[in-house]
Every structure is written in structure tokens, then in C-alpha cells.
Amino acid sequence: MRDIEHSIGFLFAKCYQRAWAIMREEIEPYELTPPQFGILSFLWQQDGLTQVELSEKAQIDRSTVGGLIDRLERNGLLERRQHPQDRRSYKIYLTEQGKEMECTLSASAERATARFTAGLNSDECRELKRMLEILRGERRVYESPSC
Secondary structure, eight states: OOOGGGSHHHHHHHHHHHHHHHHHHHHGGGTOOHHHHHHHHHHHHSSSEEHHHHHHHHTOOHHHHHHHHHHHHHTTSEEEEEOSSOTTOEEEEEOHHHHHTHHHHHHHHHHHHHHHTTTSOHHHHHHHHHHHHHHHOSOOOOOOOOO
């Protein structure tokens, strides 16, 4: 009989849930979710990405990214601007309010990571990250299985 509680899939799922909960708790005062934080983070690295580019970077399907952008736009943290070369497309830019939140939210993310990895030393954290990058495999948008 399979020991589900110690299987890799179960452990990954529970770690993900714990990491999500810790991050959510850290950014809850700013009325953001972890995926919204991710979108902001990509824009802090490179402002003016398209929805397709954000989808690829975040490895989230385009319609989900569209909903995240809608909510962040309603909250005044980013705005859509017409793409200068493609009338059918928009570039996504941080507003001043979105830019101003970078330091505060980045500190929240660092606290969340520290809480999540509190049981690991720095060498173990580096090794965990290395292994996770291997297991993640190639970077692409993950689609639902067809079966």
C-alpha cells in the first residue's frame, strides 16, 4: 500500500499550501493575493510588458493573467496602454502607487520566505532551490491535461 503522506506529490502540495498561506498572510494588509504579487514583481523587473509576456513569465494562462491585471488595475496599481506597434494589444505599466509598493511588498515576500524556510540553513535553501529548478523543467505555460 502506498504511503501517501510521505509521497513527493503530497509533500509538494502541502508545502505549496503552506507557502501560499504564509505569503497571503504577509501581503493581506495590502489586499493582494500571491498571484497578484507575482504580476507586480514581474513589472517591477520590467515595466511595460504585454499580457502575453506576463503570461509566459508567470507561467499562467492568458485569461487568468487578464483577470489578475483587471483587479490590479481596479486597485490603481497598474494600467493598460495601447501597444504602439499593435493596435490589438496593450502594454501593462505600473502606476506610481504600484511602483511605490515595491519596497514594502518585497520586504513582505522576504519575511514570508524566511518564515517558510526557517527550518533550513542557507546551504539547504540553496540546494532546495537548485532541486526545485530541476524538477520544474522547462519554462512554459502549464496547461490542463487533455484526459
